[in-house]
Amino acid sequence: MSTSHDAALLKPGFTDAVFEAQAGFRALLDALAYAGRITTLEVSLDPPAPLDPATAAIALTLFDFDTKVWLDAPAAAGPVPAWIRFHCGSPIVSETHDAQFALVADARHLPGLGDFDIGEDRHPDRSSTLVIQVPALTGGSATRWTGPGINGSIEVAIAALPEGFWAQWDDNHALYPQGVDVLFVCGRQVIGLPRGVKVEV
Amino acid sequence: MSALEEVRWDAAYNFAYLDEQTKRMIRRALLKAIAVPGYQVPFGGREMPLAYGWGTGGIQVTASVIGPDDTLKVIDQGADDTTNAVSIRRFFSRVAGVDTTEATEEADIIQTRHRIPEAPLREGQVLVYQVPQPEPLRQLEPRETETRKMHGYAEYGLMHVRLYEDIARYGHIATTYSYPVMVNGRYLMSPSPIPKFDNPKMQDNPAIQLFGAGREKRIYAIPPYASVKSLDFDDHPFEVQTWDEACALCGAQNSYLDEVVLDDRGGKMFVCSDTHFCADRRAEGHRGELGGDPAALAFARTAEEEGADR
Numbered sequence: 320m321s322t323s324h325d326a327a328l329l330k331p332g333f334t335d336a337v338f339e340a341q342a343g344f345r346a347l348l349d350a351l352a353y354a355g356r357i358t359t360l361e362v363s364l365d366p367p368a369p370l371d372p373a374t375a376a377i378a379l380t381l382f383d384f385d386t387k388v389w390l391d392a393p394a395a396a397g398p399v400p401a402w403i404r405f406h407c408g409s410p411i412v413s414e415t416h417d418a419q420f421a422l423v424a425d426a427r428h429l430p431g432l433g434d435f436d437i438g439e440d441r442h443p444d445r446s447s448t449l450v451i452q453v454p455a456l457t458g459g460s461a462t463r464w465t466g467p468g469i470n471g472s473i474e475v476a477i478a479a480l481p482e483g484f485w486a487q488w489d490d491n492h493a494l495y496p497q498g499v500d501v502l503f504v505c506g507r508q509v510i511g512l513p514r515g516v517k518v519e520v
Numbered sequence: 521m522s523a524l525e526e527v528r529w530d531a532a533y534n535f536a537y538l539d540e541q542t543k544r545m546i547r548r549a550l551l552k553a554i555a556v557p558g559y560q561v562p563f564g565g566r567e568m569p570l571a572y573g574w575g576t577g578g579i580q581v582t583a584s585v586i587g588p589d590d591t592l593k594v595i596d597q598g599a600d601d602t603t604n605a606v607s608i609r610r611f612f613s614r615v616a617g618v619d620t621t622e623a624t625e626e627a628d629i630i631q632t633r634h635r636i637p638e639a640p641l642r643e644g645q646v647l648v649y650q651v652p653q654p655e656p657l658r659q660l661e662p663r664e665t666e667t668r669k670m671h672g673y674a675e676y677g678l679m680h681v682r683l684y685e686d687i688a689r690y691g692h693i694a695t696t697y698s699y700p701v702m703v704n705g706r707y708l709m710s711p712s713p714i715p716k717f718d719n720p721k722m723q724d725n726p727a728i729q730l731f732g733a734g735r736e737k738r739i740y741a742i743p744p745y746a747s748v749k750s751l752d753f754d755d756h757p758f759e760v761q762t763w764d765e766a767c768a769l770c771g772a773q774n775s776y777l778d779e780v781v782l783d784d785r786g787g788k789m790f791v792c793s794d795t796h797f798c799a800d801r802r803a804e805g806h807r808g809e810l811g812g813d814p815a816a817l818a819f820a821r822t823a824e825e826e827g828a829d830r
């Protein structure tokens with residue numbers, strides 16, 4: 320539980336909530352619309368450890384008391400739960416399948432994609448959005464992405480994803496129009512991977 | 521100098537009018553809409569201080585997307601200068617302080633009712649459609665629980681039957697507006713009441729297309745470079761409208777034309793519905809058969825305004 324004493328020690332949120340949230344949203348809209356491209360969130364934010372600035376900006380842009388948030392062990396251990404409760408008012412949930420948003424500070428701690436909420440056949444929008452921090456958005460094993468938002472195909476080489484991640488993504492993509500959506504984050508940069516994108520390793 | 525004086529928009533309002541909670545809700549819905557192209561995402565949201573005919577759904581989407589550095593264009597049936605388009609432009613000038621333009625290529629966000637601009641859109645542009653009825657199956661099935669089930673299982677036979685009945689009755693598909701499309705091979709979607717002439721522009725468009733229905737509180741989207749196919753049959757392929765005439769003002773042969781009645785003796789002319797496209801072409805020196813006649817030009821603009829207010 321956070322106390323008022325903790326709250327005073329919390330890292331701040333946006334300096335200008337209205338405009339930074341708008342800029343953050345436009346970057347996320349671009350990232351998910353132009354899947355596979357690196358998009359930069361132009362925010363000057365001092366995030367709570369171990370969140371990257373873009374992860375913290377995503378939380379401040381999209382989270383509120385209506386959004387259930389799941390945190391991986393590294394994110395849950397530090398000041399992040401109190402920071403999210405204070406700035407966003409979001410309930411923190413312990414079960415992955417209850418998560419509207421999941422923050423994964425360390426991709427090595429990523430649960431199976433199938434553990435999250437894939438939505439319902441008549442309400443595929445009621446699915447989890449995963450924010451996954453990685454050490455680099457380039458330099459990993461090359462993958463070829465095709466689908467909506469991609470002009471032909473795009474090569475993406477996200478680094479340090481757990482073994483078997485892309486096989487899990489195949490299963491997720493096969494659930495379309497259900498399935499989870501992913502935002503890969505490194506620093507201030509984001510790559511969007513909506514469920515409709517097919518990835519070849 | 522006070523902080524208020526630095527503000528470019530009317531400080532009686534939150535930026536872009538909507539409160540932050542409503543914007544967040546709409547933004548979350550927009551991201552899901554992008555992730556599931558053509559699927560109608562329900563959203564909550566407050567009532568706008570405007571009658572529904574003014575495009576509240578489009579206004580809510582634009583208000584949730586727009587930033588202070590964006591340039592906004594608003595068109596109504598292709599025209600920038602109708603009452604509806606002017607009012608929405610003024611609204612956003614006032615509540616968001618944004619620059620506005622009539623030039624398609626200068627706009628970051630284009631809010632539209634009933635047309636897609638003739639000039640090709642580019643990456644990064646956002647086209648916001650005002651949608652009066654988001655459910656393409658509503659005329660065939662009034663119950664929301666049933667249409668939701670049909671979308672859930674991609675059971676779209678009813679729509680094919682309806683289009684085929686057209687062919688049986690008229691020899692062709694008679695639908696010319698709101699012509700249904702399949703998006704990303706999965707969801708049947710209403711393109712809003714644009715002419716079917718505009719349907720092919722939705723396919724593989726580099727811009728982001730967002731659709732807002734205010735009354736029904738639905739948002740849907742087409743991401744860039746997405747598959748958008750107008751429904752048709754092997755023996756009756758989809759075709760857009762064509763005209764024997766060229767635009768009387770600019771001579772364009774490939775734009776969507778409005779018929780303008782000139783007199784009560786049956787005289788008429790055809791002019792581009794996209795007023796900016798037409799003006800651009802005239803500025804480049806293109807002339808139609810009445811293009812040099814200032815009276816014809818003034819008449820066409822007045823007639824368009826009356827047509828838009830019908």
Ligand SMILES: [Zn+2]
Nearest residue numbers: 767770792798
């Ligand atoms: Zn013309």
